[in-house]
Amino acid sequence: MPPNDQTQNELFLRLFTANEPAVRAYVRRLVPTRDDAADVMQGVSLVLWRKFGELDDPNSFRKWAFGVARYETLAWLRDKSRDRLVLSDDVLQTIAHESTRDESRLSAQREALEGCLEKLPQDQRKLVLAAYAPDVGIVQVAKQSGRTVNAFYQWLHRMRVRLMECTHRVLQAEGLL
Incomplete structure (x- = not known):
């Protein structure tokens, strides 16, 4: 060539x-x-x-x-x-x-979210990503986490809020909000 x-x-x-x-x-x-x-x-x-x-x-x-x-x-x-x-x-x-x-x-938001995900401890990041993986049931991920389904939903909600706040801070610091 x-x-x-x-x-x-x-x-x-x-x-x-x-x-x-x-x-x-x-x-x-x-x-x-x-x-x-x-x-x-x-x-x-x-x-x-x-x-x-x-x-x-x-x-x-x-x-x-x-x-x-x-x-x-x-x-x-x-x-x-x-x-x-x-x-x-x-x-x-x-x-x-x-x-x-x-x-x-949207690209800036994706990059900020990826950065915020990277800041999570590895075990938490794995669980968050597993909860959104295609063809995976939340019951299966809850068992993997050692939580009941309700407890896992509550934990996942707290993680979403944490990631949303982190993403917002990153975008604000970069002057994109």
């Missing part, structure tokens, strides 16, 4: 890896389920990879990726509209526009 191609591939991977969670969150807001978002993201990833050479400015990768995600999501929804009831194009356009507009705020 010529060095230029390798450099381009490495640049794509760095940019894609850095922006993929935000693009996935954007797609997730537009489609009904996580599985649907995974399907759309496969298409988005392929289009981004194939058309990366057309991107003029690597600094605009995120904006470009959101545009690709928007069109891929709309195409996927149009294809699925034959199968079941879905939102109209006007509503989808509005949601897509608002999601793009709110992305920097």
